[in-house]
Amino acid sequence: MSTLAVVEEILRETAVPMSVREIVERAGARLPSKSKTPDTVVARDLSMDIKRNSETSMFVRTSPGRYTLRALAAGALPSDTAAVLRSAAPPTSMSALPQRKPAAAAPSAPRTRDSDVQGGGFAG
DSSP states (O other), X not given: OOHHHHHHHHHHHHOSOEEXXXXXXXXXXGSSOOOSOHHHHHHHHHHHHXXXXXXXXXXXXXXXTEEEEHHIIIIISOHHHHHHHHHTXXXXXXXXXXXXXXXOOOOOOOOOOGGGOOOOXXXX
């Protein structure tokens, strides 16, 4: 059974958004990966599935690090929670992100002319 199949099963059983840590704790030995960091594996697989499949992914991120099934987010949740999930969509373009202030220019060094320089020889 794949990691995502186990995650789907757990999210279906609980029917509430869960953190990756909660999913891993509940999954226990059912996870196919023998990784020392199963949280990382589950988070990666969920993120990649959502990125690759976009609106057709069976998973949806409800907040940073929390996931649920798209079907549960769309229908089984109370209407106010479902509305919050829909309104939390990421910006569609970079122009929607806050803009940073441009960096201040470095002060320029004063210019000197050859006539301003005195000496010019070796001391000796």
